[in-house]
Amino acid sequence: MAKLFAVTIIVIAIASAIPIIMHTWSAPEDISIHGPIIDDQMSETMAEAGIAFLAAQFVLAIFIWMFAKPNPGGKIKKFPGGATGLVIGAFLIVGIEVLALGVFGAKVWADVYLSPPGANAMPVQVQAGQFAFYFRYPGPDGKFAAIHPNLIDESTENFFGIDTTNDPDAKDDIVTAEFAIPVNKEIHLLMHSKDLGHSFYVRELRVHQDFVPGLDVSLHFTATKIGKYEIVCTQLCGLGHYNMKAYLEVMSQDDFDKWLKQQAAAQ
Amino acid sequence: MHDMSAPAVHHHAPPTSFIRKHVFSLDHKVIGKQYYDMALVAAIIGMILSWIMRIHLAWTNAAIPGLQLLSKTGAPGGVLTPEYYLQLMTMHGTIMVFFVLTTAPFAAFGNFFLPIQVGAEDMPFPHFNMMSFWVTFTGFIVLLASFFVSDGPTLGGWTQYAPLNAVGAIAGPGQGMGVILWMASIALFCVGQLLGSLNFIPTTLDLRTKGMSLMRLPLTTWAWFITSCMGLTAFAVLMPACILAILDHVAGTSFFVPSNLVISDQLQQHSGGSTLLWQHLFWFFGHPEVYIAIIPGIGIVSHILITNMRRPLLSHRVIIYSMGALAVLSYMVYGHHMFVSGMNPYSALAFSFPTLIITIPATIIVLIQIFSLYGSKLRINSASLFALGFISMFVSGGVSGFFLAQPSIDIMLHATYFVVGHFHMVMAVAAMFGIFAGTYFWAPKMFGRMMNETLGKIHFWLSFVGAYCIFMPFHYLGIVGNVRRYSVFVDDYLQPLLPVHKFITVAALLTGAAQAIFLYNLIHTRFWGKPASDNPWEGTSLEWSTTTPPPFDNWGGKLPVVYHDPYQYGVESSVGDYVMQASPEQVKTENDEQ
Secondary structure: OHHHHHHHHHHHHHHHHHHHHHOOOOOOOOEEEEEEHHHHHHHHHHHHHHHHHHEEEEEEHHHHHHOOOOOOOOOOOOOHHHEEEEHHHHHHHHHHHHHHHHHHHHHHHHHHHOOOOOOOOOEEEEEEEEOOOEHHHHHOOOOOOEEEEEEEEEEHHEEEOOOOOOOOOHOOOEEEEOOOOOOOOEEEEEEOOOOOOEEEEEEOOOOEEEOOOOEEEEEEEEEOOOOOEEOOOOOOOOOOOOOOOOEEEEOHHHHHHHOOOOOOOEE | OOOEEOOOOHHHHHHHHHHHHHHHHOHHHHHHHHHHHHHHHHHHHHHHHHHHHHHHHHHOOOOOOOHHHHHOOHHHHOOOOHHHHHHHHHHHHHHHHHHHHHHHHHHHHHHOOOOOOOOOOOOOOOOHHHHHHHHHHHHHHHHHHHHHOOOOOOOOOOOOOOOOOOOOOOHHHOOOOHHHHHHHHHHHHHHHHHHHHHHHHHHHHHHOOOOOHHHHHOOOHHHHHHHHHHHHHHHHHHHHHHHHHHHHOOOOOOOOOOOOEEOOOEOOOOOOOOOHHHHHHHHHHHHHHHHHHHHHHHHHHHHHHHHHHHHOOOOHHHHHHHHHHHHHOOOOOHHHHHOOOOOOOHHHHHHHHHHHHHHHHHHHHHHHHHHHHOOOOOOOHHHHHHHHHHHHHHHHHHHOHHHOOOHHHHHHOOEHHHHHHHHHHHHHHHHHHHHHHHHHHHHHHHHHOOHHHHHHHHHHHHHHHHHHHHHHHHHHHHOOOEEEEOOOOOOOHHHHHHHHHHHHHHHHHHHHHHHHHHHHHHHHHHHOOOEEEOOOOOOHHHOOOOOOOOOOOOOOEOOOOOOOOOOOEEEOOOOOOOEEOOOOOOOOOOEEEE
16 A cells, blocks of 8 residues: 555656646736746746655655555664754755745845836826726826815716816826726836725736725836736625726727827716 | 552542533543534534535536525525625635634644643643633634624635725625624634643643653644644734724724725725734734644644654654744744735845745755655554655645745735645645544544544545645646636636636545545444554553543543653564653663653
């Protein structure tokens, strides 16, 4: 039975690794400027974790195969080097591995999250609420009108609580349910929630950020490929959570300008 | 039985009435079995809930016969609504994490065996111990009661993030009374575990019998001791957090709710609270909780492997220090659950490095367990198979921690099935394997009867292969970006993943069904199993020195005296290749570290 168990462990380990090695299931193609460094970090971690996984399972299986004895006899033996060798090995190999992952991973994180948006980044505001995203463009004046929570009224489609009567900045604000952006243009996304915790996840864009009620959170990114991509909520927000999504449309600059004009006319 | 020369005076008399013997018992052994049985019932409920969830995920419109009896509105005609899916999911996670993974390896086995393994007659505060179980049990009943309130249990997940947990029924079904019952249940659970920890610590430190130095304690005792120290700090944070959330519901406070929230077009009256405060409080408990669930498993598996390898581990001390390092570091890593939560991005870096560093003591433990197999005389039985399966699962779930420890990669994997696969393997399945290993190993001492080995091995094979079939594909789904906590996969990009979900569901149904073998074996053993001898596995620690089952005071009037380290195997003694801790026989050994 021990030998069968050892073989089972090895078969399971190899079978588990094959879909990873063959890329049977993989992340969708990246469409952002910052994405490749995240993907590289993922690949490096996969290689290191994969080797550790296979090595540990194989050694476990081999020792079970070798040392399970129905009728044991003779003296027990110690693994050469004993615990000291293993502890030193763990500190050196795993220590160097995690240090490398930590340092390079920190650099990747810093590139994405700790660098400010460029001066020419296009601001877009996104508001999350049960169970929809709404996006706001500041219009020609470049200013977002102030938000008044007491004015939020879905029945009149005043999703952001804008004072359209008295606030001059509100006159040209454009509110949409779709997130359209020009390709190769840096976007500065200003995020807030009107009710509960939500999240903004676009796999292809390698962007994932929670909305925190009571806090304004911002992101910046540049999409590099024209197309339509799903934006999904990943923070459990109630019964319609599974259905809270919107679409990101990455367009050419010309198409985006036309789209924005159409949206402005429809306000 | 060996020489027992230390005097003993038991501080409370054996009970005579049924109630005091079997219900409100002060005996740590009875309390341990009560915890075990409660965890067993909780595990069955939690597993049935997971079946319902898995069927719904694979075949969304499938009617599950009888489900409408649980909730007419939540499952009309037996078909789950999205909100009831989330409610059952929340109950599954809560029941499993708190009432199975924490209670069985720690409170159940710990209660039964810790006093015996240190050579004590009982815990120092038996009334607290009895209260510990009954308060925990009350918490369990309060949690189950939420199934029967008007809009059912909370749908907020086992993490109960704010402000969903604090704004009331306006946020959705179950968010009113359901949340209050959840918070009350977990607060009670915390009180129960605090009372338990308050007993475990002085039992270990003060009630050790003559000759039982700290380094002579078995690894199980060390694991329970370290876990109880963690329990004191972790549960002491979660309990007040739950009370504050209840106050947000019933007293008009705003601990977790900020100003100006508009829910269902209604401006909320709360002001000044912090949603991230809940996350900090919850995860300050939540990450140590992972280790509260798994460190007893590490101790149990080490203890069982040593007995079945017929040798001590390569180092007793290093395992103890590594378990201690896991415990200390577990408080420094909790922020890795919050990388994309909106907390300061510099904090992510501060939490990332300790999270990566915690892999070092975990690796050391696994390496010592695996390399101790070298040159051993491994006995294959149900207990050792589950112990070896634990190592395999712990490794598989552990390596995926490399990914989630890095904030940059977490951008892709956060809140996906990768996380679900990771924690189910490293914490849930591994801990369950520890529970199964402990049950097969200690059933003779707990119930006085031997489990059926053939059934045990069949149970192992189906569970081991089944668990991999269920949880390894979760990682693949997560890599693609399959978001967790969705009741329906309506999104275009998730449609191609449905065949994987169907495969997982079939595997979950079969693996779950295989647990009936264990249940049958356990029940049959307890009533009709083959009577066990005092030391059926030829073990060395003190639980094998007393009779099977142990007497009321554990030792029949006189405490044992300890002469040896806990794991003196591979020696030549008058009884075989081992010498028991309580045996005065002197043998030459190369294994003695101390």
